[in-house]
Amino acid sequence: xxLVTVIVGIYNGEKYxxxxxxxxxxxxxxxxxxxxxxxxxxxxSGKIADEFAKKDQRFKVxxxxxxxxxxxxxxxxxxxxxxxVCIIDQDDYLHKDxxxxxxxxxxEYNVDIATGVYVSDFIGEPPExxxxxxxxxxxxSGDKAAKEILLHNIQVAPWNKIIRKKLxxxxxxxxxxxxxxxxxxxxxxxxxxxxxxxxxTHEKLYYYRIDNATSGTSTFSETKLKSAxxxxxxxxxxxxxxxxYSQNIIKFEKWRTTVGWFVTLxxxxxxxxxxxxxxxxxxxxxxxxLKVLSLPVRRKQxxxxxxxxxxxxxxxxxxxxxxxxxxxxxxxx
Numbered sequence: 001x002x003l004v005t006v007i008v009g010i011y012n013g014e015k016y017x018x019x020x021x022x023x024x025x026x027x028x029x030x031x032x033x034x035x036x037x038x039x040x041x042x043x044x045s046g047k048i049a050d051e052f053a054k055k056d057q058r059f060k061v062x063x064x065x066x067x068x069x070x071x072x073x074x075x076x077x078x079x080x081x082x083x084x085v086c087i088i089d090q091d092d093y094l095h096k097d098x099x100x101x102x103x104x105x106x107x108e109y110n111v112d113i114a115t116g117v118y119v120s121d122f123i124g125e126p127p128e129x130x131x132x133x134x135x136x137x138x139x140x141s142g143d144k145a146a147k148e149i150l151l152h153n154i155q156v157a158p159w160n161k162i163i164r165k166k167l168x169x170x171x172x173x174x175x176x177x178x179x180x181x182x183x184x185x186x187x188x189x190x191x192x193x194x195x196x197x198x199x200x201t202h203e204k205l206y207y208y209r210i211d212n213a214t215s216g217t218s219t220f221s222e223t224k225l226k227s228a229x230x231x232x233x234x235x236x237x238x239x240x241x242x243x244x245y246s247q248n249i250i251k252f253e254k255w256r257t258t259v260g261w262f263v264t265l266x267x268x269x270x271x272x273x274x275x276x277x278x279x280x281x282x283x284x285x286x287x288x289x290l291k292v293l294s295l296p297v298r299r300k301q302x303x304x305x306x307x308x309x310x311x312x313x314x315x316x317x318x319x320x321x322x323x324x325x326x327x328x329x330x331x332x333x
Contacts, residue, residue: 001031005082009072011039013090017048029099034059035076040066070175070183086162093126093207102162105199112195115161117154120204123211142195150249151297158184160206181224182231220265228257258284263316285312
C-alpha cells in the first residue's frame with residue numbers, strides 16, 4: 001500500500017479542526033503520513049493537533065510563526081515522505097474512502113493526478129458516508145484539465161485531488177506565497193498542465209463546509225482582491241497554451257473574480273468605504289460578461305453573465321441572496 005501524505009494547514013481552526021482530523025483518522029487507506037502545520041495559531045488549534053499526534057503516530061505536528069497558508073503547505077511539501085500528496089482544509093471533512101478511491105484511480109489508469117468534478121457542500125454536521133459505487137472515470141489530458149478548472153467546470157481549489165509528488169518536484173511546482181487569494185487555483189493549474197493525463201470522477205468524496213463565517217471570502221479585503229487578480233496574471237504567464245481561446249479563458253477567470261468580490265463587497269455593506277473599488281468592480285462585472293456566452297461553461301454561468309450584462313446590481317442581489325440562503329446567512333469561503 002502506497003504511502004500518502006496528507007497536509008493540513010492550520011490557523012485558528014479550533015471550532016472544526018477535531019472533526020476534520022477524525023475524518024482523516026478513519027480513512028480506509030491507512031498507510032498515511034499526516035502533516036499538521038500550525039501557522040502560529042492563537043487559539044487551541046495547536047493543542048488539538050498535539051493531542052492527535054499523541055494518540056496516532058501517523059500524525060506529525062509542526063508549530064511555526066504565522067506566514068500564511070501557502071507557506072504552511074510548502075513546508076509540508078518540502079518535508080513529506082509520501083509518494084503521493086493530498087491537501088485538505090482544516091474545516092472540511094473526508095469520506096472514509098476518499099484516499100482509497102483516488103488512489104485506485106491513479107493505479108488503474110496510471111496517471112499522476114486523480115480528482116473529482118464535484119464536492120458535497122454541508123452546514124453543521126457533515127453528511128453520513130454513503131457506500132461508494134465506482135462511477136465512470138474520465139481521462140483528460142493535462143491541458144484539458146487546466147482549462148476546465150479555469151472555466152470553473154471542476155473545483156478550483158488544491159483539495160479534492162491526489163497528486164504524485166514527483167510531478168510537483170520535476171516541474172518545480174509549489175504554492176506562490178506572494179498571493180493570499182488565488183494561490184490554490186494557480187497551484188492546481190500548474191499541476192494539471194504538467195501532467196500527461198488526469199483521472200476525473202463524478203463521485204462526491206470531499207465534504208466542503210460552507211457555513212464558516214471566518215473563512216477567506218466572508219469579508220471584503222482589498223489585499224485579497226489584488227492578490228486574486230495577480231494570481232490570474234501569474235497563471236497566464238505560466239500557461240503553456242497562449243492561444244486566443246486561452247486568452248478568453250483567462251478573461252473569464254478575471255471576470256469571475258471581479259463578480260465574486262463585487263458581490264462580497266455589497267453583502268458586507270462596505271461599498272461606501274470603498275467607493276472607487278466598488279465602481280471599478282461594478283464596471284468590470286459588466287465588461288466581458290457577454291463573452292462568457294461563447295465559452296464552454298455551464299448553463300448557470302451563462303445565465304449569470306447575461307444578468308450581469310443587463311444589470312450588475314440585480315446580478316449581485318440574486319447571487320447574494322442565493323449565497324445567504326445556501327449558507328444560512330453566512331458567506332461561503
